[in-house]
Structures are given as C-alpha cells and as structure tokens.
Amino acid sequence: MTSVDYSARVGALVPFLSMEVMERGMQMARAGVDVRQLGVGEPGFPPPPEVVAAVAGAVAAGATHYTDSRGLYALREAIAADCRVRRGVDVGPERVLVTGGTSAALMMVCSLLLDPGDEVIVPAPHYPCYPNMVAVCGGRTVLVPTRAEDGYLVDPDRVRAAITPRTKGILLASPANPTGAVQPAEVVHALAELGVPILSDEIYDGLLYDGVTVTSPLGRTDECFVFDGFSKRYAMTGFRVGYLIAPERAMRGLVTLHQNLFISAPQPAQTLAMTALEHGDAHRQMMVEEFDVRRRLLLDGVRELGLGVPVTPTGAFYILADARCLGDDSLALAFALLERAHVALGPGRDFGEAAEGFLRFSFASSRGDIEVALERLAAVVAALSEWRR
Numbered sequence: 465m466t467s468v469d470y471s472a473r474v475g476a477l478v479p480f481l482s483m484e485v486m487e488r489g490m491q492m493a494r495a496g497v498d499v500r501q502l503g504v505g506e507p508g509f510p511p512p513p514e515v516v517a518a519v520a521g522a523v524a525a526g527a528t529h530y531t532d533s534r535g536l537y538a539l540r541e542a543i544a545a546d547c548r549v550r551r552g553v554d555v556g557p558e559r560v561l562v563t564g565g566t567s568a569a570l571m572m573v574c575s576l577l578l579d580p581g582d583e584v585i586v587p588a589p590h591y592p593c594y595p596n597m598v599a600v601c602g603g604r605t606v607l608v609p610t611r612a613e614d615g616y617l618v619d620p621d622r623v624r625a626a627i628t629p630r631t632k633g634i635l636l637a638s639p640a641n642p643t644g645a646v647q648p649a650e651v652v653h654a655l656a657e658l659g660v661p662i663l664s665d666e667i668y669d670g671l672l673y674d675g676v677t678v679t680s681p682l683g684r685t686d687e688c689f690v691f692d693g694f695s696k697r698y699a700m701t702g703f704r705v706g707y708l709i710a711p712e713r714a715m716r717g718l719v720t721l722h723q724n725l726f727i728s729a730p731q732p733a734q735t736l737a738m739t740a741l742e743h744g745d746a747h748r749q750m751m752v753e754e755f756d757v758r759r760r761l762l763l764d765g766v767r768e769l770g771l772g773v774p775v776t777p778t779g780a781f782y783i784l785a786d787a788r789c790l791g792d793d794s795l796a797l798a799f800a801l802l803e804r805a806h807v808a809l810g811p812g813r814d815f816g817e818a819a820e821g822f823l824r825f826s827f828a829s830s831r832g833d834i835e836v837a838l839e840r841l842a843a844v845v846a847a848l849s850e851w852r853r
C-alpha cells in the first residue's frame with residue numbers, strides 16, 4: 465500500500481491545547497484518578513429543566529430527521545424574535561442559519577469570505593480555534609494585541625492600522641474568551657465603521673457581571689455576521705446547536721456550504737433549542753448568579769496562590785491569570801499541574817503569544833471542583849515556587 469502525505473494545511477494547524485489537557489485529564493480519570501476540570505468552557509450545570517423534560521418527547525414525536533438546511537423555520541423565527549429583544553435589530557428568519565454549534569457557523573463564514581492569502585484581523589488574546597479556522601480556509605490571521613493595562617479593550621486605531629487590501633473581516637468576541645473582557649459601545653461602533661465585515665462572536669452574551677451590557681455591531685454595518693448559540697447561555701454544549709445571523713447577500717453562499725458540508729443541524733437539538741429560548745431565561749439568570757459567586761471565589765483563590773489577575777472579568781466564565789512566577793512555558797506548566805495536583809487548566813499559549821505564561825481558569829466548573837482545585841493547587845504551587853527559588 466502506498467501512503468500519501470496528508471495536507472500541509474492540516475499539518476500546520478496547532479492542536480486545541482486546552483482540550484489536549486482536558487483529554488489527558490479524562491484519560492487519567494478513566495484510570496481512577498480524581499481529576500478536577502477547570503480548563504474548558506463547560507458550564508457545570510444541566511440544561512434548563514424544561515429542556516431536560518422535553519428530550520424524550522422530542523424524539524418520540526419524531527424530531528429525528530434532517531431539517532431544512534437553514535434550520536427549522538419555527539426556530540429561526542424564535543431566534544429572530546430573540547435578536548429583536550436582545551439586540552434591538554429586526555433581522556427576519558431568512559437571515560438566520562442554524563448550525564451544529566457556533567463552531568460550524570464560524571467555519572462556514574471563514575469559508576465564505578476567504579480566498580488563499582486573505583486576512584482576518586483578530587484581537588489577542590483570542591479563542592484558540594480562530595486562527596486554525598482561518599488557516600483551514602487558506603487565510604492568514606493578523607493579530608492585534610490588547611493589553612491588560614487597558615482592560616483588554618480593543619483599540620480601533622490599531623485595528624485600522626492592520627487593515628490591508630486583503631482584509632476580509634475583523635473577528636471580535638465580546639464577552640471574550642479567555643479574558644472575560646466586554647468591549648464598550650464606543651469600541652464596537654468604531655470597529656463597525658472601519659469598512660470591513662465584522663464577525664461578532666456573541667456566544668457569551670447573557671453571561672455578564674457587575675452590571676455590564678454587551679453591544680452588538682449588528683445594525684451598525686450591513687456587513688455584520690453574528691455567531692451565537694446554546695452551548696454557554698443554556699448549558700447545552702453537548703447538543704451542538706448554534707446559529708449565524710448573516711447579511712442577506714451572504715445567505716445563498718452560506719446555505720450552499722451548509723447543505724454540502726453538514727446537511728442540517730440535528731433536529732432533536734433544534735427542537736430543544738426552541739424550548740431553551742422559550743423557557744430557559746430563568747435558568748440562565750440562576751446560572752449567572754451562581755457563576756458570579758464562583759467568580760469571586762476563584763478570583764480570591766487564584767490571587768491567594770500568588771498569581772496575578774490583572775483584569776477582573778465582567779463576562780463569560782474565565783479568569784486569565786499571570787503564572788510566570790511558576791514558569792514561562794504555560795503548556796508544560798498546565799501538564800505539570802495536571803500530573804501533580806490533578807487539576808486541568810487552560811495553558812495561556814492556547815490563546816496566542818500574548819497569553820504565554822498565563823493560565824486560564826474556568827469558573828463555570830462547580831463550586832466543589834473550584835474549592836478542591838484551589839486547595840490542591842496551593843500545595844503544588846508552594847512546592848513549585850520553592851523549587852524555582
């Protein structure tokens with residue numbers, strides 16, 4: 465048998481490092497080790513009770529098929545109505561496309577926009593998958609660093625300076641993973657006026673603290689793609705359902721892509737997403753209140769470990785902590801902490817060079833997990849600090 469070379473494009477991708485740590489932790493757990501997972505964005509809650517109660521009924525009622533590639537019409541109507549309430553913008557169901565998670569929506573828009581050599585501007589630190597998605601489509605990510613001293617706010621002038629004739633989009637996450645930063649309206653509006661499509665990842669909207677609100681660029685520019693979903697706001701990661709709100713002229717290409725690549729999002733998940741939109745808000749509010757308690761618990765605990773948290777997150781459920789006192793190689797450090805403390809964390813390098821030396825802690829994990837993790841880390845961190853002295 466002749467073996468062929470696999471594509472250089474895929475060979476050049478970087479693994480999703482937080483998932484690598486999580487998966488090693490799962491492997492250890494299968495071998496009987498009590499591992500506490502604080503490294504991935506997995507809400508430590510079940511979905512809303514109304515969703516849980518509706519699962520068997522949805523399947524029994526026959527919601528087990530392909531759907532219209534764009535998604536169930538009733539779900540798209542519900543998403544459009546939700547958009548009107550949350551963003552004050554009327555989009556209509558014809559601009560909504562339901563996908564297998566927000567990830568699929570991101571991938572499709574990269575495929576739609578990019579020819580080889582085209583560029584996407586991404587503020588850093590960033591969600592690990594963005595540059596890989598751009599690269600799979602032959603594009604190039606142009607990072608625009610943000611600084612802890614500025615609260616990780618994006619500087620529209622620096623973004624403007626990064627625009628070239630090859631720029632096809634600015635990919636903004638607010639609230640952001642991994643910093644928890646929420647961009648103020650002035651920043652979002654200034655970015656929307658730069659004349660480049662805005663790719664607005666709003667998957668963490670609704671998970672907010674200290675009274676902050678999210679501003680969407682939707683309605684500020686005709687060329688705006690909104691990514692959203694049910695994974696975080698409704699603790700439905702495993703259902704794999706998300707959606708995209710796109711400009712009308714983009715829909716033909718996006719639907720063609722979706723028909724060919726995915727056929728449709730899973731029908732049971734779509735049906736349950738409707739239940740989440742209809743009944744899930746009280747559950748979301750309950751989660752936010754509890755996440756806020758966990759945020760404070762984790763912030764205090766991480767600072768007590770001697771790690772700096774330069775910016776208090778006001779959205780999402782992550783704390784990006786400066787761990788350079790323990791070592792400069794965040795991946796080696798995350799694996800060392802997993803092996804020695806049995807605690808899985810996100811290595812900063814996953815989020816770009818700007819976050820190397822940092823660790824990402826998730827306060828989506830349960831209070832019990834956070835408490836146990838902090839206790840174990842205290843012992844190991846003390847030993848590591850001693851050893852480095």
Ligand SMILES: Cc1ncc(COP(=O)(O)O)c(C=O)c1O
Pocket residue numbers: 505564565566567568591637640641665667692693694695701705706
């Ligand atoms: C910023 C951001 N966008 C997209 C996703 C993907 O979410 P989904 O589960 O909807 O594919 C994540 C998941 O962690 C995320 O943090």
